Amino acid sequence: MADNGLILTIERTFAAPVDRVWKAWSDRGTIARWWGPPGTEVLMAKHDFREGGAWRYLMPLPDGSDFVSEGEFQTIEAGHKIITTANFRPMTEGVVMEVTLREESGQTRMIFAVHHQTETQKEQQEKMGFFRGWGNAFDRLAEVV
Known part of the structure; x- marks a missing residue:
């Protein structure tokens, strides 16, 4: 996807082969172990991992409501790339x-890019802790793989 200046990107290297990192993104049981902040329980309401398939993950909030992450897989290139729409309700839609993975000397280089519709949306994501939040999740991902 082209960089139109509305992208927030995180790059990480994991001390694990690509197949293990791929499983962490593609397997519903593995995703539940790292998705979200530390100490958060994730309920995997739906995970239809195929192009056109939907996903929906719920994180219970202290007020009794759920933080909803959901979308539809648009592109899946096994072991290499996932492109999906995403809504993070109530914050971002x-x-x-x-997600792009590549092998580098027995490790996995991950490029995680989120494409926004507007500059305002991108700025809101940054202010709400995009890098800290996803960074914490990817720290958990590193422990899982």
Whole structure:
């Protein structure tokens, strides 16, 4: 996907082969172990991992409501790339997430890019802790793989 200046990107290297990192993104049981902040329980309401398939993950909030993450897988290139629409309710709707994996000397380089519709939406994500939040999740991902 082209960089139109509305993308927030995180790059990480994991001390694990690509197949293990791929499983962490593609397997519903493995995703539940790292998705979200530390100490958060994730309920995997739906995870239809195929192009056109939907996903929906719920994180209970202290007030009794749920933080909802959901979208539809647009592109899946096994072991290499996932592109999905994404809504993070109640905060953000209408973004596209792109995960690219590549092997580097027995480790996995991950490029995680979130494409926003507007500059305002991108700025809101940054202010709400995009890098800290996803960074914490990817720390958990590193422990899982």
